[in-house]
Amino acid sequence: MHTESTDPTRQPVTYRPIGVIRTPFTEQENTPIQGIFNPACGTVEVFPEYEEGLLDVESFSHLILIYHFHRANGAMLRQKPFLDVQKERGIFSIRHFNRPNPIGLSIVELKGVRGTTLDICGIDVLDGTPLLDIKPYVRQFDHREEVRSGWVDDQHVDDIREWNSTPEALRHRGRVNL
């Protein structure tokens, strides 16, 4: 999938983690497929050199965490998503961790700030996931009233929390492709 090129737009990009996400999850199969499914809590441990960047973070109820799927195991361009096991979808239409650049994002609830440790809930990542960035979730920027959700709408899933407790969801609990 990688193309050797001198084209400046195709050069590798390197980031250093700003911290690590601590969660109760050690196996992919047992990790929530989206944080909204499960109120699981954990912590974000920001490395000390970034402490100043946490100024004012405590005034937000929700944060967007951007991280590296460090246990991804290969890039794919098509996958069957969790909610639609019959049909493959393009990787950029689903949230699978095996992506060309294994970057994930989670909107989490911020419960408290203790120095460089953030207490969070609604997390869907493995323990030890390297954190790349934190952004505030801002209702005025991030919420949209009228949205289309592509193949997810086709599954007639209006409230994903309700779907999550159906027998169908329980049967597919081991699949983690959404």
Ligand SMILES: C[S@@+](CC[C@H](N)C(=O)[O-])C[C@H]1O[C@@H](n2cnc3c(N)ncnc32)[C@H](O)[C@@H]1O
């Ligand atoms: C479907 S992804 C969704 C993550 C994120 N909310 C998103 O939309 O980008 C969540 C799944 O990724 C897997 N996962 C979580 N953390 C991971 C990591 N650090 N490396 C590899 N896979 C991970 C787990 O199986 C989890 O159920």
